[in-house]
Amino acid sequence: MRRVVSLYLPTWPTDRIRRRFGAPPPDEPLVTVITEGSRRLIGAVDRAARALGLRAGQTIAHAQALVPNLHIVDATPEEDRASLNELARWCIGYSPIVAPNPPDGIWIDIAGAAHLFGGEEKLVAHLVRRLTTQGIQAMASVADAPGTAWAVARYGHQALVSPGRAIDAIAGLPVAALRLSAETVDGLHRLGVERIGQLAAMPRAPMVRRFGKDVALRLDQAFGQVFEPLNPLLPKETPLRRVGFTEPIGRLEDLAAVVQRLAQLLCHDLTRSALGIRRLDLIFERVDRRSVALRVGTAKATRDAKHLAKLFDERLQTVDPGFGIEAAILIASKVEPLSDKQVEAAELGSDGASGVDLSRLVDRLGARLGPKHVYRLAPVESRLPERSMQRIPALAPMTGLTWPDGLPRPTRLLDPPESVTATALLPDHPPAFFIWRRVRHRVVRADGPERITGEWWLSDKERSSLRDYYRVENEQGARFWLFRDAPADQGGRWWLHGVFA
Known part of the structure; x- marks a missing residue:
């Protein structure tokens, strides 16, 4: 199903001027001026000027009478449009189907790419947040049709219009x-x-x-009752291959063969420029002028055409060919330098391989689950268990840090720790029993305490932080990691932080 983002940039001309010249400050009103005959009129206003009652079309004389300290810059529509095209190129990072919508908008068809950001709502929030941090006022909405998204982004209050609504x-x-x-x-x-x-x-x-x-x-x-095509912006310098068909195709086998062929041609082109593919976009152009886009990424640069084509295997089953597909485009939207390497015979093992390459496995898992769901855990220097690890890319280089061998830790860590009801027979002793998730556990064996203090160099609140950890075992042999957040005479509470295998 088609899903289109309408990105609305209400103050694009003035935002562009501020980004280029670094002035005036955002709280000082700024307008651009156009000339119509002998009259000088406001072409665009920023947020501060709009708040003071200025609007496009007012005469400059009237505007200066209302706002004496008004900043005025000559309008340059050609530069505004060129910069909008550059911003649209930047938006290709979100989807391969991007089209400028002058003078103040961009359309992005995200039907085949939203899953890479965790869904449509997260994609839109990420896009708007990145633009806002760069000093660009932006609003966006997602809908089935460009006209719907355009209307809601400018006159509505919804970031997401549900399909069919x-x-x-x-x-x-x-x-x-x-x-x-x-x-x-x-x-x-x-x-x-x-x-x-x-x-x-x-x-x-x-x-x-x-x-x-x-x-x-x-x-x-x-209303989405008439199809409105988008003309994707394809930068000239971006490596791509396109093939057209004399007769429309639609069978899954034919689509897979086309992808394999295009991947071979594209990889051959990149060999001459010593580049490898990190992100690959596939666009099918249907006979009804609808476009279907798919996107995959790789963990590291590659020119293996067979591997790249296989990344699309499962996604091809979601393609609706309609009345037929008349053309296909394969775009290497993100590339990195990749030089051929000579492998010496002395480095090879008995099986002919110099090591285990997990990049293909990571790519396949990323194509199926999403890149953000494929990662590994790396150690972090911290006293607190929940801070002693972080997610990093699956193929990121080793950091050199390791967890201490002499500190047993549970295989499953609860973050945040869960409160439990526990009773200890003596102060600073492990609990005799505890209740977790409405289940009572009688402790038959215990070890501890292991005292962990807060990281006082991070904040003043950490100075008073103290935890006494105990490893305990219940009658069924299950082992748990409990801690008390203060000594017993200070009313410390009990928490369950982990479960041992």
């Missing part, structure tokens, strides 16, 4: 959300039509006679 999401929005001309919007207002739902309730024939076919087209596009 386009009508419900935009029926209450103003008619300006349909991307109509100002004259058409004014005509609808004079007729008393303020909301999209009101427009949709009008008889179609009289509406078309009075306002033209564009109104009906935009309404159908916003």
Whole structure:
């Protein structure tokens, strides 16, 4: 199913100026000026200027009378559009199907890439957060159709429009959300039509006679009833291979053969430039002008065409060919230097291999589960058990750190520790029994305490932190790792931090 992000940049011209020149400060109003005949008008306003009542189309003389300390810069629409294209290239990091939507937006089809970020909502939040930290005001919405996402991103309050709920999401929005001309919007207002739902309730024939076919087209596009194609932005310098078919194809076997062929051609191209693939995008162009995109990544740079093609095997089953696929494009959207290496015979083992290469296994698992779910744990220098490890990429180099051999630790660590009810017969002794998750455990064997203090150099709160850990065993032979967060005479509470195998 198609899912499109509409990225809205309400103050793009002024944000671009601030990023380029580093001034003025964000709290000082800034506008751009355009010239129409003998009049100088506001072309764009930033957030501070908008808060002071300034709007695009006002004369500069009027604006300066309202805001004496106004910063004014000549508008450069060509530079704004070129920079928007560059930003769209940057957005290819989220999906291979990206199209600029001048003057203040970008469309991103994320149907085949959202899982790499943990879902649509997390992808949108990550995108907006990254732009905001770079000084770019941004809002975004996801929907089935570009028109729906465009309307909600600018006039709604939803980051995510559920599949099939386009009508419900935009029926209450103003008619300006349909991307109509100002004259058409004014005509609808004079007729008393303020909301999209009101427009949709009008008889179609009289509406078309009075306002033209564009109104009906935009309404159908916003409801997702008419397909609206996106023209993907493909940077010229990006390595890619494209193949067209005289007759549309659709069988899974044919799609797999095409991917294998394109991978071989693309890897051959990259051999000459000594590059390897880290991210690969596959786009199928259907005869109805719909595009289907898939994305895979690799743990390290590679030019193994057979391995790269196999990464798409499971994903190809999700492709809907419709009435047929007329072209396929394979794009190496992320590459790294990769030089051929000579392996000396002395380094080879009896099996002809110099070592175990796990990169292919990591790539296959990443394609199936998502890259973020394939990792390994590495030691971290910390006294507290929950801080003594971190997730790192599966093939990251060894850090040189190890966990101490003389400190037994449970195979399963609970983070955060879970509170338990426990009773000790004597102060500073292990508990005689404890209750965890409504189950009572009688302790028959115990060892401890092992005292762990807080990391006082991190914060003042850590100075008073103290834990006494005990390894205990119940009647059934299960072993647990308990601690008390203060001495018994100070009212310390008991916690379960781990379970031994």
